[in-house]
Amino acid sequence: xxxxxxxxxxxxxxxxxxxxxxxxxxxxxxxxxxxxxxxxxxxxxxxxxxxxxxxxxxxxxxxxxxxxxxxxxxxxxxxxxxxxxxxxxxxxxxxxxxxxxxxxxxxxxxxxxxxxxxxxxxxxxxxxxxxxxxxxxxxxxxxxxxxxxxxxxxxxxxxxxxxxxxxxxxxxxxxxxxxxxxxxxxxxxxxxxxxxxxxxxxxxxxxxxxxxxxxxxxxxxxxxxxxxxxxxxxxxxxxxxxxxxxxxxxxxxxxxxxxxxxxxxxxxxxxxxxxxxxxxxxxxxxxxxxxxxxxxxxxxxxxxxxxxxxxxxxxxxxxxxxxxxxxxxxxxxxxxxxxxxxxxxxxxxxxxxxxxxxxxxxxxxxxxxxxxxxxxxxxxxxxxxxxx
Numbered sequence: 001x002x003x004x005x006x007x008x009x010x011x012x013x014x015x016x017x018x019x020x021x022x023x024x025x026x027x028x029x030x031x032x033x034x035x036x037x038x039x040x041x042x043x044x045x046x047x048x049x050x051x052x053x054x055x056x057x058x059x060x061x062x063x064x065x066x067x068x069x070x071x072x073x074x075x076x077x078x079x080x081x082x083x084x085x086x087x088x089x090x091x092x093x094x095x096x097x098x099x100x101x102x103x104x105x106x107x108x109x110x111x112x113x114x115x116x117x118x119x120x121x122x123x124x125x126x127x128x129x130x131x132x133x134x135x136x137x138x139x140x141x142x143x144x145x146x147x148x149x150x151x152x153x154x155x156x157x158x159x160x161x162x163x164x165x166x167x168x169x170x171x172x173x174x175x176x177x178x179x180x181x182x183x184x185x186x187x188x189x190x191x192x193x194x195x196x197x198x199x200x201x202x203x204x205x206x207x208x209x210x211x212x213x214x215x216x217x218x219x220x221x222x223x224x225x226x227x228x229x230x231x232x233x234x235x236x237x238x239x240x241x242x243x244x245x246x247x248x249x250x251x252x253x254x255x256x257x258x259x260x261x262x263x264x265x266x267x268x269x270x271x272x273x274x275x276x277x278x279x280x281x282x283x284x285x286x287x288x289x290x291x292x293x294x295x296x297x298x299x300x301x302x303x304x305x306x307x308x309x310x311x312x313x314x315x316x317x318x319x320x321x322x323x324x325x326x327x328x329x330x331x332x333x334x335x336x337x338x339x340x341x342x343x344x345x346x347x348x349x350x351x352x353x354x355x356x357x358x359x360x361x362x363x364x365x366x367x368x369x370x371x372x373x374x375x376x377x378x379x380x381x382x383x384x385x386x387x388x
Contacts, residue, residue: 082324085317086333092314094340099307100163101171101349104228106300107288108163112155113280114304118312119273123266130266140262147258147268148275154251155276156283162244167228168237172345173216173357176338176364177238180209181245182252183368189253205370212363213242221356225349335368 103111127137138144165174184206191197215221217238224230224237232240255268284292318334342361345351 079324082321083333086321086325087336089314089318089321090334090336090340092310092317093334093337094344096307096310096314097166097171097175097341098344098348099303099310101166101225101345102303103163103300103307104167104225104230106229106296106304107284107292108160108167109156109280109287110284110293110296111163111304111307112159113277113284114301115159115308115311116155116273116276116280118305118308119269120277122312123270123273127266127270130264136264137267138263143258143261144263144271147254147263147271150251150254151272151275152279153247154272155280157247158244158251159276160280161240161247164230164232165237165241165244166225167230168224168232168240169216169222169234170225170345170351171349172342172351173222173238173360174241175341176361177213177216177241178245178248179335179337180212180364180367181242182248184209185246185249186252189249193253193257201370205367208363208367208370212360212367213238215356215363216360218356221354221360223352225351335365338365338368 100111100115130137162174162178165178184202187202187206217235219234221234222237223234224232230237251272255272258268259265321333338361342357346353
């Protein structure tokens, strides 16, 4: 599956990363302030007030600083390109999962450690560039310690557990379970942690996905890949996939809280990548030592690195797509990952096609469509005003 910082709550992360427009590269701008205090993450910090002369003070002439008006946000691409980039993100995510499926013969912690590296390699220089421009990476560090703890959960229970699931039940069954639990878990945690409403359609989708997970956990659904180093029953693989989705959902909710608390999106993603890279490598070396790395061939190293690069590239494509299209449209496109994973599992890896697998995938896909087709709060308010 995808890194937690890449897949979870993209509409919140991407708005901050691609705020326009100080440069032609569509990077984060510290000059843009949002009017929506519940969903914006501003990098701006207050500067010192201009000094007043003694005569002005004595005369009671206190000059107030002029408010800075937010500039109009324009999508970096048109609607057609937004659709193309949305589809490209789904394809890139699927390609990343195919690369991970090719690594089931390796230690899951090693695979996850290598996959986390591209995020650090790309965002490290980007953060330095932001600092040279005088942009604030964080206006408050209060929530960072908690975010580090949740990042560990996202990396170990999210990425590593998903790799175990791939090696136990295969690609076609793992992706629907993880993606379904991720979206439903995100809705529940959004309600608990962020006081966001849970609508009736979300509850209906939750029931459908729970039924799908139960069906996909049946022993007749799939079989363990021949090259896998794991030897777990099917229900354990399904449990790992579900735990992975739940961990991603927790990570997404806490990441949103952290950004609302004053930490920029690039900084949170970089922190997660560093935490994952260091901790996963530490566990890998403690379990197997350096000698175990010598048996990994160049093709396997390439597959692990490709998974990380594809993952990060998919996130960038999804970010730009979200700037051009409504979130609903992008979520509908992103739900196609379920079908793509099923096709890839059957065609590329010769995973068996069984009726529980087919039924579980159909139920998951239907549940994702129900969730993705929800109206945003802004559109609901607009519709309500029109009906008055």
